[in-house]
Amino acid sequence: MNIVIESVFGFVLFLIVHVFLWRKKPSNEPRIILLSIVMFSTLLGLGLFSSNRSDGNINHIFTVLCFEIFLFTLYAYFYSGICRSVSITLLTQLMKSPTLNIESLTQEYARSSRFEDRLVVMEQMGVLKISNGNAQLTQQGNIITRVILFISWMISGKLEG
Numbered sequence: 692m693n694i695v696i697e698s699v700f701g702f703v704l705f706l707i708v709h710v711f712l713w714r715k716k717p718s719n720e721p722r723i724i725l726l727s728i729v730m731f732s733t734l735l736g737l738g739l740f741s742s743n744r745s746d747g748n749i750n751h752i753f754t755v756l757c758f759e760i761f762l763f764t765l766y767a768y769f770y771s772g773i774c775r776s777v778s779i780t781l782l783t784q785l786m787k788s789p790t791l792n793i794e795s796l797t798q799e800y801a802r803s804s805r806f807e808d809r810l811v812v813m814e815q816m817g818v819l820k821i822s823n824g825n826a827q828l829t830q831q832g833n834i835i836t837r838v839i840l841f842i843s844w845m846i847s848g849k850l851e852g
Contacts, residue, residue, distance in 0.1 A: 694751065697744065698758040701737035705729060705763070713846045726770070730763050773843050778809055782836040785819060785828045793824050 708729050713722075738756055745751035773779060785791060797806055810826060813819050818832030828836065 693744070694754050694758060697737065697741050697755045698762060701733055701740070701755075701759050702762045702766075704736070705733040706766075708733070710845055726767075734759060734763075770846070773839060773846070777806065778813060779836075779839050781809070781813070781826075782818065782828065782832055783840060785826060786833065786836045786840075790825050790827050793821070793826055796826060 709726065712725065712729065734756060737759055738752055741752045741755040781796065784796070793807075793810065796810075810819070810821060813832075814821050814826075817829055818835060820827050820829055
């Protein structure tokens with residue numbers, strides 16, 4: 692159980708530093724290099740902390756760091772999705788204007804040939820409804836979008852896709 696607690700402690704420390712830095716100096720860029728530096732610094736600190744707590748047990752330290760890397764990997768996918776997802780951008784646009792003409796939406800994303808396919812997939816997922824050439828958020832889509840906007844606000848991200 693100490694392994695999980697130590698890994699979660701390290702990850703929470705990473706999140707605090709991440710949110711603090713992104714709040715202190717907001718940017719519309721994902722800043723992957725800075726994020727990587729914070730991740731590796733946290734790994735180093737956690738490795739030293741874990742070594743001290745386990746009396747240098749290499750198996751314990753290795754397991755803690757592997758679990759921490761797993762948490763970082765999950766977070767990196769999650770973070771990149773919030774920063775760059777076309778679907779999330781579409782959901783937030785629909786939240787701002789509950790009914791939008793699909794033609795106006797597709798014109799904005801003319802460079803993406805997958806945009807119309809994404810609309811169909813999102814309708815199948817139940818996050819939006821398409822009728823009479825218009826797209827509209829469902830209740831499920833509204834809830835998901837609010838959660839995503841809150842998380843994006845926490846990390847000072849601008850949603851774009």
